[in-house]
Amino acid sequence: MTGSAGPTGYARIAAEQAALRRVATLVAHGAPPGQVLTAVTEEAGRLLHTDYATMKRYEPEDAITVVATWGSTGAGYPVGAGARLGGRNVPTLIFQTRRPARIDDLAGASGPMAELAREFGFRASAGVPVMVEGRLWGVMMVESRVEPLPAGTEAQLAEFTELAATAIANAEAQAALAASRARIVATADATRRRIERNLHDGAQQRLVCLALDLRAARTAAPPGTREQLDRVSTELDGVLDELREIARGLHPAILADGGLHPALTALARRSAIPVRLDNQVDGRLPEPVEIAAYYSVSEALTNAAKHAQATNADIQVTESDGVLHVHVRDDGCGGADFGHGSGLVGLKDRAEALGGHCRLDSPPDTGTTLEITLPIDGPLRAPTNPLPDADLPPPHQTGR
């Protein structure tokens, strides 16, 4: 800040710093990029006293989409409007040079974007690139219906686009981290399933055949050796049971084959305490959701019987608005938490990795309630673009 600024100088600096501070604070709070871009566009438009300000995103195949607008006078490009690059106009110049660009008299401009600008009555435009992590993401522009934009417009705009770029980069990094976490869960599950398959189709089948062979051999065996064979047979049955148990721990085959309902029914049946199961969900769900729901119930029932000394448990599974709700309650001694060594933190990690939540309510002596919510379409299926189209009105071509 210059020390010699006069009263109007300070007023200008104060207005600019306040506008930038508002936007920076919004970005600092992690506001969604759609909201930040709208705020940036409006703040820049107001500060620069222009007629129209827009934020546009470059799309594949030489297209460009308007993602935020602000106007002080009359109509301009609507949000969601799309057009092609080409000709001589500010978005195309910036696309080609990756540098700020201006056209002081749009009468001499060409291409679809120039035609559009003239249709809205603009006479001059200036813009700067929005660079996100070194790549050209979009452009921020201001336009005037009257006269060329003042010198220094580009520099002032650049201050705002830096913040916009930070917001976009942050959202991308966040989405990448969330996707990475979800992928790690999915990969671990896939590995366990593959190993379970290998165990089941390989060693288990082979041992089942051997057990049959042994029974057949018993009839041919000379007397006196049958007891020995019986012992081997019994032991082999024990090994097979153990192997099935291990396979189930890897990945419950019944879940892969029949889905959540039979798998939960089997869990309830095998549980050491009486369980009332109320499952309102028919049909199959995405595998990560089925697995997360299954493990949650399995862990909750194990805890109820082993640690909480519960005498019974209630399980409720429902689906509404694209979200699966799993609710497990027992009448045990409570006091469960997400502390180290508890399997519950694993459930929480897994639920959050799928974009869901895990809530635990376990006051001492009044039982434990575990509630898991899982979006049926989790982050693995979410679009990687941090500015989802849901943020924007349906795109339409404004070329008339």
Added chain:
Amino acid sequence: MVVLPGRAGNDRIAEEQAALRRVATLVAGAAAPEEVFAEVTEEAGRLLGAHHATMSRYDQDATATVIASWSATGAAFPVGSRLSLGGRNAHTLVFQTRRPARISDYADTSGPAGKAAREFGFRASVSVPVIVEGRLWGVMIVEHTRAEPLPPDTEARLTGFTELAATAIANAQAREELRGFAEEQAALRRVATLVARGAPPAEVLTAVTEEAGRLLRTDYATMKRYDSDGTAKVVASWSATGAAFPVGSCMPVGGQNAHTLVFQTHRPARISHYADASDPAAKAARALGVRAAVGVPVSVEGGLWGLMIVESRAGPLPAGTEARLAGFTELAATAIANAEAQAALTASRARIVATADATRRRIERDLHDGTQQRLISLALGLRTAQRRLPAGQQEVAAQWARTAQGLTDAIEELREISRGLHPAVLEKHGLAPALRELVRRGSLPVTLDVQVSGRLPERVEVAAYYVVSEALANAAKHADATTADIEVAESDGVLRVHISDDGRGGADFSDGSGLVGLKDRSEALGGRLQLDSPPGAGTTLEITLPLNDRGPLREPGW
């Protein structure tokens, strides 16, 4: 105003208008207030035929400071003199009544201001208050050294000048406010931008502390965090002079000081005077010459995290300090909350990897220690029984031998599965032997160079093993490579694994590729994975993994 008709009257009016216009032009041009005060005092003194003129400002501690003076003879009241109010004199009368005052005889004046005036030989005076936006700001006095009263319209004429002075002061204050607002917005903007970019909390807190300290023109600014051991720890510190409270120092909560008051109330707190307190924090403050302090809580996600304190050696901090600090503490809280959320997310990711590895290891043990051992003893038992078969039972013996062989095959198969779950050699002997075995079992000729001594943290060994395993599988299966090079080295607390093959390249992180899983795993451990695989020119994979646990599993350091 009594306007005398006639030529003399008109001249006088013209003269007065000219004097006022000169001052007004100065005010309109936003001249420095000191210049306006000097000019207004001189013009008023000359115009009103006084021997001396004074302009003084009332200060908070019942004193008045002379800010401009003029004398027809040269000997003027020194600018900057401070006069205690009290007694009967021009300064005190206007202060008490907020109205013009007139003294016709200085013989009965009293108090410090009266004494000073008598020393200058003043015999009579008229004084008028300077009111700025409704508040009494100061006083303007014209004095005579003759014992005769000043003309009756002096008050009214002097008021014309004090009004101009008041306008100049108001303008200067407004300008100063605007400048302060611009400075504040710029400071907040710098901090907010830092937070927006995800700068580490330590950097943000240092910046916040310095920006707030400078903006508020205090002597010290300090950020403290409340720790679970009942202390407040300095995490950032700034001072106008250089000597600041050292970062890392701790003070117990307790006593009469800013951090204790904020801790108790969760609200801003103010210490006007550290003089009486005897607790360590108050003593430390006094040792640095601190007299007054304002503390504002830093609340993160609804919990009291710490506080920010500004301290002054001069005296009480201005009203409104708390509100201005709050703008900064909110940003500090946002930075801390963001970092905590980020740390929680990365910790969760690391935990998911660790849990998945632990599960695989547990199942591998169950298979190895349980199933496989039991099958081995079964096979042994069967072979022993077979040897004990009476002679002439060749057919039965052959059948039992086949069954025993079947058991052995099953054991071998389980071993293979176990290795896929968690290689036992890795757990028992570490990375180098495990990699050697991996290379030996593979189909591709490989040059292996492992420069690692001793054992590494398990998560690092597992990750490095999987990366080499996946890279070799890709090289042989998809890249049609004929040879591969593996280098593993440890330096500066980082393990580097470098794998290159001479295959057809073109590998990427697209879905379904095992490479993205390796990248996720490396990043979950705080490491990096780089892939260079141009078509036709082989594939190079390099991962770096931090060996110490200061990766994402730890909370950010301060």
